[in-house]
Amino acid sequence: MSEKPNDAAATDTVTAAMLAIGDELLSGRTKDRNIGHLADMMTAAGIDLKEVRIVSDDHDAIVEAVRALSKRYTYLFTSGGIGPTHDDITADAIADAVGRECTHDPAAMALLADHYAGRGLEFTEARQRMARMPIGAAHIGNPVSKAPGFIVDNIHVMAGVPSVFQAMLDNVMPTLKTGAKIHSLSVACPYGEGDIGGPLAAIQKAHSNVVIGSYPRYDGKRFSTEIVARSRDLQAAQAAQDAIAAMIDAIVPND
Amino acid sequence: MSEKPNDAAATDTVTAAMLAIGDELLSGRTKDRNIGHLADMMTAAGIDLKEVRIVSDDHDAIVEAVRALSKRYTYLFTSGGIGPTHDDITADAIADAVGRECTHDPAAMALLADHYAGRGLEFTEARQRMARMPIGAAHIGNPVSKAPGFIVDNIHVMAGVPSVFQAMLDNVMPTLKTGAKIHSLSVACPYGEGDIGGPLAAIQKAHSNVVIGSYPRYDGKRFSTEIVARSRDLQAAQAAQDAIAAMIDAIVPND
Numbered sequence: 425m426s427e428k429p430n431d432a433a434a435t436d437t438v439t440a441a442m443l444a445i446g447d448e449l450l451s452g453r454t455k456d457r458n459i460g461h462l463a464d465m466m467t468a469a470g471i472d473l474k475e476v477r478i479v480s481d482d483h484d485a486i487v488e489a490v491r492a493l494s495k496r497y498t499y500l501f502t503s504g505g506i507g508p509t510h511d512d513i514t515a516d517a518i519a520d521a522v523g524r525e526c527t528h529d530p531a532a533m534a535l536l537a538d539h540y541a542g543r544g545l546e547f548t549e550a551r552q553r554m555a556r557m558p559i560g561a562a563h564i565g566n567p568v569s570k571a572p573g574f575i576v577d578n579i580h581v582m583a584g585v586p587s588v589f590q591a592m593l594d595n596v597m598p599t600l601k602t603g604a605k606i607h608s609l610s611v612a613c614p615y616g617e618g619d620i621g622g623p624l625a626a627i628q629k630a631h632s633n634v635v636i637g638s639y640p641r642y643d644g645k646r647f648s649t650e651i652v653a654r655s656r657d658l659q660a661a662q663a664a665q666d667a668i669a670a671m672i673d674a675i676v677p678n679d
Numbered sequence: 680m681s682e683k684p685n686d687a688a689a690t691d692t693v694t695a696a697m698l699a700i701g702d703e704l705l706s707g708r709t710k711d712r713n714i715g716h717l718a719d720m721m722t723a724a725g726i727d728l729k730e731v732r733i734v735s736d737d738h739d740a741i742v743e744a745v746r747a748l749s750k751r752y753t754y755l756f757t758s759g760g761i762g763p764t765h766d767d768i769t770a771d772a773i774a775d776a777v778g779r780e781c782t783h784d785p786a787a788m789a790l791l792a793d794h795y796a797g798r799g800l801e802f803t804e805a806r807q808r809m810a811r812m813p814i815g816a817a818h819i820g821n822p823v824s825k826a827p828g829f830i831v832d833n834i835h836v837m838a839g840v841p842s843v844f845q846a847m848l849d850n851v852m853p854t855l856k857t858g859a860k861i862h863s864l865s866v867a868c869p870y871g872e873g874d875i876g877g878p879l880a881a882i883q884k885a886h887s888n889v890v891i892g893s894y895p896r897y898d899g900k901r902f903s904t905e906i907v908a909r910s911r912d913l914q915a916a917q918a919a920q921d922a923i924a925a926m927i928d929a930i931v932p933n934d
Contacts, residue, residue: 447892450728451863452718453907454894459733463707473705475740476733478714481892485730508872509893510880540873550876568897585897608706617763618795621805625765637702637736638764639709642823642840652708 438603440466441475441493445486445504445514446584449478457586458503465593470603471499481505486517494521494579499600501593504584506573508550514581515574519558522576528555532563532572539570557581565595604656609665613672616640616647623671624651631664633657693858695721696730696748700741700759700769701839704733712841713758720848725858726754736760741772749776749834754855756848759839761828763805769836770829774813777831783810787818787827794825812836820850859911864920868927871895871902878926879906886919888912 442462448454459476466473474497479485486505494500505514519526532555540547554571564573564580566588573582573592582592613620617640628636634655641648653664697717703709714731721728729752734740741760749755760769774781787810795802809826819828819835821843828837828847837847868875872895883891889910896903908919 447890447909448894448907450718450731451722451909452715452720452728453863455715460707460710463705465707467706473707474735476705476731478731480729507893507895508876510876510883511892545873548873548877550880551873553876554873569902585895587897587899608708618800618803618806618809621763621765621808622803625805628765635702637766638762639703640762640840642842644842647824652703654702654706 436601436603438471438499438601439497440471440473440499440501441477441497442473443486443489443493443500443502444476444478444584445481445502446478447480447511449504450480458584458589461586461590462501462593465597467606467608469597469600470605471600472603481511481513483513483517483520486514487521490518490521490579494577498578500579501596502579502581503589506554506571506581506583508548508553508571512553515556515558518576518579518581522558522579524558524560524576526556526558528552529557529561529563529574532557536571564592567591606654606656607658607661608652608654609661610650610652611665611668611672613649613651613668615649615672615675617649619675620649620651620671624668627664627667627671631660631667633660634664636664636668691856691858693726693754693856694752695726695728695754695756696732696752697728698741698744698748698755698757699731699733699839700736700757701733702735702766704759705735713839713844716841716845717756717848720852722861722863724852724855725860726855727858736766736768738768738772738775741769742776745773745776745834749832753833755834756851757834757836758844761809761826761836761838763803763808763826767808770811770813773831773834773836777813777834779813779815779831781811781813783807784812784816784818784829787812791826819847822846861909861911862913862916863907863909864916865905865907866920866923866927868904868906868923870904870927870930872904873902874930875904875906875926879923882919882922882926886915886922888915889919891919891923 449456477489505512516526537547557574558576561574561576568588568591582589634653637652639650651668653661655661704711732744760767771781792802812829813831816829816831823843823846837844889908892907894905906923908916910916
């Protein structure tokens with residue numbers, strides 16, 4: 425059973441989408457770790473993550489997804505494609521999607537020039553690519569490797585390397601509108617979904633302001649279920665949780 | 680360095696998309712493991728996985744994504760939402776998306792009735808829900824827990840529990856058209872992308888029938904890079920790999 429504190433001040437629904445960019449995610453070479461992390465952070469902030477897409481390093485695919493997702497949700501978060509190599513095309517695609525020119529941002533150029541000078545490294549043309557962003561974009565600080573992410577309109581553009589993505593997201597979180605926290609109360613059920621599906625549907629019907637989810641698990645021999653009651657109204661979630669627990673207690677095992 | 684055998688018989692490009700369905704993936708409660716598995720299986724079969732989406736257990740969101748993805752790619756694979764509980768709405772949404780009625784499939788009903796009778800379990804209304812699919816759909820065998828997935832048009836509908844998803848996909852793979860295998864040759868590079876971005880872009884330009892990807896890694900202290908040359912033409916991939924290795928050898932470390 426888990427329970428999250430309510431944020432009485434925030435009542436609006438705030439929504440988000442994520443776009444993970446990179447051929448390596450679709451070839452299987454890299455297993456994404458950023459989607460699950462963003463999901464956890466959004467839930468903790470009371471922001472509804474509504475949709476995730478993964479596309480390849482393809483200009484048109486990125487532009488189309490950015491336009492669709494940024495229009496539909498409060499926030500869009502992207503990961504990947506903002507490094508110094510030729511296959512890092514996210515900054516150009518985002519600029520295209522929002523109708524702005526993509527240029528070497530003066531503040532980012534100064535920041536990176538300083539950074540590489542301090543380390544005695546040449547500020548190569550490749551490294552200068554990391555200063556490119558749509559004109560007027562705001563920076564997202566990068567404590568790991570300095571090259572900033574950026575924010576344009578409601579789009580937050582971050583790196584794909586998980587440690588950098590996480591550091592950038594930590595900098596972004598305090599700037600976001602947060603929604604009313606969702607209370608998520610779970611009940612462990614030793615029976616499979618086939619045993620509880622009927623009564624659980626009746627409980628869902630009786631608790632209309634609670635979303636009840638049922639998550640099967642299979643341990644190689646038999647199924648069990650985790651049942652989760654989610655609501656912005658704590659008392660409503662607790663009432664549904666009580667009803668679920670009573671339903672499970674009433675089941676007579678078949679074997 | 681990895682290398683995959685060529686499949687000389689297959690030359691067409693075969694594409695795929697995946698749609699993972701479930702509130703639990705977007706809340707962070709469950710970390711998806713099916714996308715990476717499908718990506719690996721597609722790459723091994725020479726099928727280009729082009730796009731992945733994750734949506735919640737929302738009828739309209741599923742219908743919209745199914746229509747968009749099934750129209751655009753050779754195959755669409757879905758995971759999740761075909762269990763016995765009220766929040767399993769994938770079968771209805773798929774039926775709606777393809778314009779067919781969703782009914783209790785007679786063969787699936789017989790299969791499941793037998794299965795539960797053999798185990799001395801009641802074939803509840805909830806369990807009967809698992810026999811629902813669009814009229815005329817073909818079954819995908821489920822050796823783990825019997826309830827079949829299904830295929831309608833180019834859409835392959837599978838379970839979300841990873842062991843069941845994997846077993847279903849094993850049954851689907853032999854039925855798919857496969858593309859010419861992609862040779863993926865990688866070179867480990869001890870330098871960060873900033874050191875190699877310039878010469879690597881030149882190599883990409885000189886090897887136009889090879890897609891060169893650059894994947895940064897950060898170990899907490901410094902960046903290194905894995906560079907991957909991908910092509911359906913083995914000799915072309917090898918030529919690019921040789922050029923990348925020579926480029927790395929020529930770099931004089933800065934520190």
